[in-house]
Amino acid sequence: MSAREKILQQIRLNKPEETELPKNIDFDSHYEDREAKFIESLSAIYTEVIVVPDLGALRTKVEELYGGVVNKASTIPALADWADFSLQVTDPHDLETIELAILEAEFGVAENGAIWISDNHLPHRVLPFITQNLAFVIPRNSIVSNMHEAYKVLKDTTGWGCFISGPSKTADIEQSLVIGAHGARSLVVFLVDHA
Numbered sequence: 408m409s410a411r412e413k414i415l416q417q418i419r420l421n422k423p424e425e426t427e428l429p430k431n432i433d434f435d436s437h438y439e440d441r442e443a444k445f446i447e448s449l450s451a452i453y454t455e456v457i458v459v460p461d462l463g464a465l466r467t468k469v470e471e472l473y474g475g476v477v478n479k480a481s482t483i484p485a486l487a488d489w490a491d492f493s494l495q496v497t498d499p500h501d502l503e504t505i506e507l508a509i510l511e512a513e514f515g516v517a518e519n520g521a522i523w524i525s526d527n528h529l530p531h532r533v534l535p536f537i538t539q540n541l542a543f544v545i546p547r548n549s550i551v552s553n554m555h556e557a558y559k560v561l562k563d564t565t566g567w568g569c570f571i572s573g574p575s576k577t578a579d580i581e582q583s584l585v586i587g588a589h590g591a592r593s594l595v596v597f598l599v600d601h602a
Contacts, residue, residue, distance in 0.1 A: 436552040441517040442598070445550045448520035452573035453586060454594045458547065461601045465544065468597070473507055476540075481509040482528055483544055499533045508538035514549035515596070516557050516570070522596065523557065525568030532567055541574070541591035547598040 408416075438444040446456045459465045462485040469486060473479060480492040480502075492505055511528040515521065522543050524535060535541055551557050561568070575590030586592060 433555045434553065436518055438517050438552055441550045441552055442547065444517040444552075445515050445520060448517065449573065449594075449596060452520060453576070454520065454573045454596060456596045456598060458598045459600070462599065465597055465599055469509065469542075472595075476507050478504050479507040479509070480505050480534075480538075482511050482530065483509055494530045494534070496531075499531045499537070502531060502534060502537050505534070505538045507540045507542065508534055509542040509544060509597075510535060512543040512545045514551060514557070514560060515545055516552075516554060517550055518553040519572055521554070521557070521570040521572040523561070523568060523570055525564065526566040527568075535571055536575075536590045538591055539587075540593045540595075541571075542595040542597060543571075544597045544599055547600050550598075 449456050457468060459468055462483070465483070466485055466489065469489065478492050479490050480494050481487065481490040482494070486509060490509075494502075496502065510524060512522045512524040513527065514523050516523075522545065524543070526532070529535070551560060557570075571594075574586050574592055574594045575588050576584060576586050577588040578584045
């Protein structure tokens with residue numbers, strides 16, 4: 408018997424018994440105000456949250472904040488004529504010059520500021536990662552308390568999706584925090600009352 412076979416045999420003999428999963432793996436987060444906690448979580452990770460009453464006010468705020476930006480794209484129908492960059496491309500590499508992308512997302516998570524975005528509202532998966540600056544628009548009433556609630560919302564999800572929380576950042580080089588290390592340099596979240 409080779410050394411490899413002896414090692415594998417010892418591993419097989421030392422196999423622990425199966426442990427039954429707990430019946431309840433759900434945890435409640437008792438936030439009196441989920442929106443306030445969501446804003447607090449995002450503020451801690453360099454993200455601004457702006458509450459607007461409707462899509463008209465969203466348009467006004469976007470024009471105020473990003474009036475001088477070129478190469479801007481959006482998946483929000485109310486901003487279609489404001490955007491100057493078409494997302495109707497076949498090669499995702501063509502998106503590399505986008506300075507600002509304003510994208511529709513589905514919901515946010517209060518405990519950590521995560522925002523769920525999926526193929527339902529995204530023509531190219533690379534878009535939130537290739538743009539220089541990123542903004543999400545989500546309904547104000549779509550904030551869940553924690554990741555347990557988030558995954559309950561996602562139980563019937565098919566296709567691609569991901570959680571994004573804050574702008575890209577890293578601190579693994581000399582423990583110096585770098586914002587925009589390998590993705591969007593900034594993130595703004597618009598909470599819309601009546602989308």
